[in-house]
Amino acid sequence: MSPVVVLVGPPGAGKTTVARRIATRLGLTFRDTDLDVEELTGTSVQDIFVEHGEQHFRALEEQAVATALAEHDGVLALGGGAVLSDASRALLREHRVVFLDTGMAAAVARVGLNGNRPLLLGNVRSQMKGLMDHRRPLYAEVARHTVLTDDLDAAGVVDEVLRLIEQDRA
Template identity: 55%
Template sequence: MSRPVVLVGAPGSGKSTTGALLAERLGVPFTDVDTEIEQRAGRSIAAIFADDGEPAFRALEEQVTAELLERPGVLSLGGGAVLSPVTRAALRGHRVVWLQVSAATAVSRVGLNEARPLLLGNVRGRLIKLLAERTPLYAEVATERVETDARPPEEVVELLLAPEKSRA
């Protein structure tokens, strides 16, 4: 595997959990872009948002994502990474799996997670708005889609490992 399998989707879709399991099954590295950004910056994403603002975070996210797309493995993008036209263009030619999730399921999975700065306050309302804004962008970059609402991460991984004909 010379190019990464890239997972995209809304917060709570299961990108990090599924990505780690998929990488383990494939015997390749797993990288979560948000975790990588926090390690490089030496602070949380919430702190980056608070101190530097969303545009600064998005610029850093774009840069780190572009770099990581050059490495093999499984890569989980932040939920808003698709907002960047540069990132969307960089995803062309990659296997990009959109982990689809409903707002209700995402809310139950995310809860009141303070590490997600864009979801502070009315979590359900914010998720509904994010899904509405980002769904066309996820659709634009995805080469595959997997509905995750009623599926545990292990089942999603099995679907991703199955021959393409059985995924239809």
């Protein structure tokens, strides 16, 4: 069993929104590893960060990614930091991964001052730049395809990802 597509990218790229819409269009189930962690722990990602720290969350996330990749046959969205794990990146190399890339201006505009993103508290633009500088090569490492989302609405991103899936199947 394997997901039809796995979406990775930074906060604000639209992974969850796009994954839900792709799943609907293909008549498949949707899964998000951040939601899996929240369901497992009974608390929000933000609260896990505050109460237990990032390292604890990353361990939970790594297990959620491994489980979802092994069990899920629909559309999978990963949390923005899932690619930080060497083990997760190794597993992702065996799957159809699409990197939803976004430029700084679009990402900051999309996440705004969202308090539900613990790694972006404070100066959002500065935090996002540091995060993207570090993670962009990791997203690119695991991705079979990249879709730049800056000038696309969610429907446009969905259409492009579906085109790439069909291209792979041909």
